[in-house]
Amino acid sequence: MRRALAYGTAWWVLVEGRSDTWVAGIIAAALALGARRLLDRTAAPVPVRIDVPGLLRFVPFFLRESVRGGVDVARRALHRRLPIAPALIPYPLTLRTRPAQIFFVNAVSLAPGMFVAAWTGDVVLVHVLDSGVNVAPRLRALEARIAAMLGEPAIPPWPPGSGPPAPPWR
């Protein structure tokens, strides 16, 4: 029932609130429900629970990071001397479930000055625009936000003195 309502809302948004299309809307929502059933049967369902307060806290964080990312890259691009020192940095993930990891990999692309260039197992290789900035704490903060949003167990802090494991690349 909740899904039917969601598809109905999606239709309402897509037709921009016009009320004369409701017949087609009901048919489309029914078809979408059928397709979803089919998908659930063929593919293993991935349990994703979204924590609503976590999501609400994530949105402003995400917007702020987007603005900072855009400002940072535009500043560097327009600077006369092009102040960049790119590097590839390995980062061990603490997020354990697959959906959370996928979300993390995509969210990093929108954070200031970095994106995930490769991903094997629980280690990602992050490309940074400025190797002078220590990105590990910022990535850790992003992971904590995503963990809170997707209802994952809390992220343990960095173990003191232990560096990330040796990267399989190099």
Added chain:
Amino acid sequence: MAEAYMALAAFLVVNVGAGLWRVARGPTPADRMLAAQLFGSTGVAVLLLLAEAADAPALRDVALVFALLAVVAGIAFVKLGWSQDPLAEDDHAD
């Protein structure tokens, strides 16, 4: 206000033209693939502006198609057409 939207759309099209210079220039296929991203975001912006300027809501649907298409094109470039082959002369960056 419509005129402002139109001016911004014109500016964005010129902007895409400048970006496409990089696509034609390369040097690697990965550089050329950036065209998909460029059109994904800029094309959508142009269409949304035109939809508001010309009061044509259907253009927002075209923008939706552009957004989806950029991904399809990008994935097609990566998955279907980019492996070692004798056709590519300038594939390697130096």
Added chain:
Amino acid sequence: MSPAGWTLDVALVTLILGLAWRLLWTRNLFEAVVLFVAFGLTLSLAWVRLGATDLALAEAAVGAGLTGALFMHARQRLAEKLAERAEEEVDG
């Protein structure tokens, strides 16, 4: 016609002609396919300016997206065939 609209049209026409020119003369097939997709999307914007929204949708989805993917695949197959033949010549 408004000055901004006029500028937009001139920019689109220049872009379409420039892309077509480059597309005809490039010797790199990968570049040609990418330029073809860019050409299709620009043409779609031109259809929008001409008031043919339905045509713009078709051009973007079929003209640029589907045909672009097919070209990409065709280029890949051609490259594989050429590589095979080159190997045969080396062996024989």
Added chain:
Amino acid sequence: MPISTWLSIPLLLAGAFFFLGGTIGMLRFPDVYTRLHALTKADNLGLGLITGALVLEADGWAVRAKLLLIWILVLAATATLCHIVARAALERGIRPWRRP
């Protein structure tokens, strides 16, 4: 002019500025990875600002929701595309540029 127009004009100008920054970065940056940075971040922010301006001017909540939906879709698309293009480039052996 209504107040929303006064709010949306700076948003539009800022959006144009970030699109310009993205293109300049794409032309000036030395390799495909750094160009990906410029393109994804600047253009996403530019599109977000322009969408924000249009949301202010739009009539009806359905239209606003649709504009936001399109932006989120583009965000997800560029984030994924950024990752797969970078991965493909690494697999193909394109070395990231380092400051000499």
